[in-house]
Amino acid sequence: MSTPLINTLEVLNKENRISFHTPGHKKGKAYENTGDGGIRENLYQYDTTEVFGTDQLQDPSGVLRESQQWTAGVFKSSRAYYLINGSSAGVLSMVLSQTKPKDEILLPRDVHQSVIHALILGDLTPRFIQPGIDPLLNIPKGITAQQVQEGLKKHPNCKGVLLTHPNYYGRGGEIREIRRLTRKLGIILWVDQAHGAHLGLHPELPLSGIDAEADLTVMSFHKTLPAMNQSAVLFAMGDRVDRDRLLEHLNIHQSSSPSYILMASIEQGTRYYSEEGKEKMGELLEGIDKFEKKFQNLQLFQLDRAPGKDRTKIWIHTENSGKTGSEVETYLRENHGIDMELSMPQGLLALTSMGNSKKDLEKLYLAFEELEETLYNKGKMEKFAGNLRKEGIFDREVERQQEEPSGIPIRTAFYSDKERVSINKSLNRRAGSAVTPYPPGIPLILPGEVISPRLRDKLLEYEKRNIKLIGIKEGKIMVVTEE
Ligand SMILES: Cc1ncc(COP(=O)(O)O)c(C=O)c1O
Incomplete structure (x- = not known):
């Protein structure tokens, strides 16, 4: 098929989806009232x-x-x-x-x-x-x-x-x-x-x-x-x-x-x-205030409300709902036309900007309200968090990494002779390239880091769950070739 990218963009564009991800102009909506300096037109x-x-x-x-x-x-x-x-x-x-x-x-x-x-x-x-x-x-x-x-x-x-x-x-x-x-x-x-x-x-x-x-x-x-x-x-x-x-x-x-x-x-x-930034940010935060207040009615989902945090990033914790963040992300995408920025096993992130309207936030809340009702009715709240913790993937991004991960300099490992081996065979070998879930683009493994049994198991778990990692190709990881 010719122009597969343009075709896809055209289809997605027609769907008129709600964006809680980058870029911050939210499909140009931020410019609806004030114009975009003539960029689109010219x-x-x-x-x-x-x-x-x-x-x-x-x-x-x-x-x-x-x-x-x-x-x-x-x-x-x-x-x-x-x-x-x-x-x-x-x-x-x-x-x-x-x-x-x-x-x-x-x-x-x-x-x-x-x-x-x-x-x-x-x-x-x-x-x-x-x-x-x-x-x-x-x-x-x-x-x-x-x-x-x-x-x-x-x-x-x-x-x-x-x-x-x-x-x-x-x-x-x-x-x-x-x-x-x-x-x-x-x-x-x-x-x-x-x-x-x-x-x-x-x-x-x-x-x-x-x-x-x-x-x-x-x-x-x-x-x-x-x-x-x-x-x-x-x-x-x-x-x-x-x-x-x-x-x-x-x-x-x-x-x-x-x-x-x-x-x-x-x-x-x-x-x-x-020019309009301060006023628009005030409106966005007002909308988020209302969203947060209503969200407190929900039992199965919790917001991150740490003092001093940037509240325009809405982190929704899903652990008590029996659903992973990724499952909830799919639900929002398929049932409500809402696209989120990031999902992880324990929750998901709505990245708001001044291009989001109060209506967008209202729709996000209603989608969660509906999901909660459905889950209660179906009695579907398995204790997924416990299972995931046991499986060792729940903390996939935030696990404590080794303090001196490389042992050999990162650059030396990166430029060494390298080969791809299966994840099982990578045990105790040094990684030759970074392995990174994207988003958020924070490397799980750095070049030079020794693949411990824990890291190996984690990689296998990702594979089992079909979660894409940059740096893993066809189930194989790049390691430094042994002398
Ligand atoms: C913390 C952090 N720094 C830097 C970057 C790179 O930014 P950019 O995508 O604009 O190149 C990102 C991108 O996600 C990021 O999350």
């Missing part, structure tokens, strides 16, 4: 290149420089760098430009894969902090200042600290206190704020990396602001950042043909943030 005309008047992203001195300066000002930072390869390019550039091979950095184990890619490319030595786990909801918490302090005491040579803030579930770290620690030691603070471009729009939201004066903060505009996929911005503050090296690295990790559509979309995201 798509092909705006899709230009570096010609007279359009400046050069590799070394901006004209309109792109002006646009970036404006974005920096709106977000109260000193410099902004437009990213057309998502926060992934920003993470690589911000980490690699401020480190040298073999440097140690302190970071949580549940970082996004782009950070692991930076470790591989830069031959960096990770010193991992284990995130705390919420005992009721079984999701990772934000990183505390005490954890960072202890990590830096144990590894005093760290050149910097990297935080994911907020994490995928909306839990933030103690960013202000952590900033105090890094400042005192004169080391860098990188903030992976891919999920928090909307922070700063409401006092209830966690503090932004910029407000905490982090040296470098990267934000995926496309995730939580109205902007197109891949549009993101890296913000730099203070005088610790080597800006020449930063620009060099941005040019390594980004396309030399930057999309003007994406850059216009970033600018449009900034405009939205600066």
Whole structure:
């Protein structure tokens, strides 16, 4: 069949589904009242290149420089760098430009894969902090200042600290206190704020990396602001950042043909943030308040209501319902035309943005109300949580990882001679590549990590349940070839 992708997009588009996932413009709905700066109407005309008047992203001195300066000002930072390869390019550039091979950095184990890619490319030595786990909801918490302090005491040579803030579930770290620690030691603070471009729009939201004066903060505009996929911005503050090296690295990790559509979309995201952002965020949080209040009537499903979390990320715990998060996700998709961001055995995530209406939230609530009623009527609440825990997959993403997972440097393992072996045969071998459930894109196994009986069993469990893992192909995992 020709154009299979376009055909599929056409079909999905006609279904008019409700989006609780990225991108944050929610099929353009965020622009319904205020317009999108003419992007949709002039798509092909705006899709230009570096010609007279359009400046050069590799070394901006004209309109792109002006646009970036404006974005920096709106977000109260000193410099902004437009990213057309998502926060992934920003993470690589911000980490690699401020480190040298073999440097140690302190970071949580549940970082996004782009950070692991930076470790591989830069031959960096990770010193991992284990995130705390919420005992009721079984999701990772934000990183505390005490954890960072202890990590830096144990590894005093760290050149910097990297935080994911907020994490995928909306839990933030103690960013202000952590900033105090890094400042005192004169080391860098990188903030992976891919999920928090909307922070700063409401006092209830966690503090932004910029407000905490982090040296470098990267934000995926496309995730939580109205902007197109891949549009993101890296913000730099203070005088610790080597800006020449930063620009060099941005040019390594980004396309030399930057999309003007994406850059216009970033600018449009900034405009939205600066003009109607505060009002729209207030409305969204009001809608979420109502949703949360009604949701308390339900017995089988619980929301994450941790104080200070980013409430625009609605984590719904399904453990008491007898259904896994993935089963509930399928139910919502098939019966209510609702698409969620992420599901795990213990729950699922609705990623809301200012493009979601109160009606969307109402429909989400009603779908859960109906599901609860059906489950009660059918008496179908098996104790799935206990079973899953026994099977060892329930905590699939949040299990405690080894603190020094590689034993050999991640880069050495990655570039070693490698071979694919069956999961059973991988026991006690070193992984040659990362193994990652996606989403959330947080590697379960890192290159160099020894496949313990527990990890092997986990991989088998994934296989049994038909859950796709990036890094596993036809039941085989890449391991380092033995001498
Ligand atoms: C924590 C985190 N950092 C970075 C990224 C990469 O962002 P992008 O998709 O904009 O490249 C993601 C993507 O999901 C993420 O979850």
